[in-house]
Amino acid sequence: MLKILFAGTPETAVPSLRKLAQDKEHFEVVAVLTRPDAPTGRGRKLQPSAVKRAALELGLPVIESNPREETFVTELAATGAQIGVVVAYGNILRQNVLDALPMGWVNLHFSLLPEWRGAAPVQRAIWAGDSVTGTTVFQLTRGMDEGPILAQSTEEIGAHETSGELLSRLADDGSMLLAAALEALAEGRLSPVEQPQGTFNIARKITTEDAAVRFDAPVFAVDRQIRACTPNPGAWAMLHNTSGEGDDTEDKSAVLHILKAAPADTEDTHVPSDLKPGELAVSKHHIWVGTMTSALELLEVKAQGKKAMVAADWARGAHLSETAHLG
Structure with missing residues (x-):
């Protein structure tokens, strides 16, 4: 039976932790390494990571120590782990830590390495317009x-799939690949x-600034950007909505989060065909925004x-002016 130290933090890592912990024939998860509780939400209350919550539910010991601490290698050895398994942990492991376990460390990464090395492989694959991605299990080095590489599995990217939806799918599929690779x-x-x-x-990581939607691009590129940034960090644009006339004109600019959108059907005669980038058009049941090419339909938003x-x-309730636009 392989004794495993599991390292992970977000929800993405939970399927792998559960898969390994429940396979008691082949594995024993001796401890779970995760990031310390962090302030979350409006109240900024300390909240445990998704992996910590799952580990406690499974009755597994939790380690929240910083791998850079001098005592960490000793703490690691005390677990009796033969191998370390990393899934979206979020800390870089130094060489002395990588060398501390007899069988080293392996990582589950959500791309087909060597493509899309780095922090945001799923988001970047969607943004780039890739049609295929996958998961890779590989040995960690500096x-x-x-x-x-130990194992890989490919997955098609859905035409309308967001990064959150794709990442959830890869996390489930990757957990099975990881377990099979570790057993082998x-x-x-x-x-x-x-x-x-x-x-x-x-x-590279996608920042909030990166997620500001550019409507002066072809509609397919705008669609990719929004899907890549959904749900994190979240696509957004500034809504410029003027009111009044002459000297009393007021620009009520505010952030509008775009949660879901799709290129409009160009064969639908009800879809406006002459919108400028960022220009809005509203009907009873639809709202469209112009791009460099054709219109994009906004489906779900958050003011x-x-x-x-x-x-x-x-x-309908936003009191949009005739000159209201996104940009």
């Missing part, structure tokens, strides 16, 4: 996602394969300080 590794049935050398796409709403319902 280089960013550069270690030898323990039995000596896997030979690690070095990743090819070359220049590959890097999946600043408000709840999420069907976009057409929001538009």
Whole structure:
């Protein structure tokens, strides 16, 4: 039976933790390493990570120590773990930590390495318009996602799939790949394969600033950006809504979060065909925004300080002026 130290933090890592913990024939999860409780929500109350909640539910010991602390390697050895398993942990492990366990460390990464090494592989794959992605189990080294590959599995990216939806699917599928790879590794049935050398796409983290939607791009590119940024960090645009006339004109600018959108059906005669980038058009049941090419239909939005709403319902109550636009 393979003794595992599991390291992970967000909900994405929970399917893998549950899969390994429940397979008592092949694995024993001796401890779970996760990030310390962090302030969350409006009240900024300390909340445990999703992995910590799952670990406590499963009755597993939890470690929240910083891997950079001098005593961490000793703490690691005391667990009796043979191998470390990382799924979206969020901390970089130093070489002395990587060397501390007899069988080293393996990582589940949500791309087909060597493509999309880095923090946001799922988001970047959608934004780039990739049609296929997948999961990779590889041995951790000091280089960013550069270690030898143990196993891979491919997945098609849905035409309307958001990064949150795709990541959830990959987390479930990846948990099965991870378990199979660990079982084969323990039995000596896997030979690690070095990743090819070359220049590959890097999946840098998407910031809130990156998520500001640019409507002066083709509709397919705008759609990809919104899907890539949903749910995190969340696509948004400034709504410019003027009121009054002459010297009394007031620009009521505010952030509008775009939760769901889709390229409009260009064959539908009700869809406006001459909207400028960012220009809005509203009907009883629809709201469209112009792009560099054709219109994008807004389906679900969230105004600043408000709840999420069907976009057409929001538009009816937003008192939009004739010159209201996003940008």
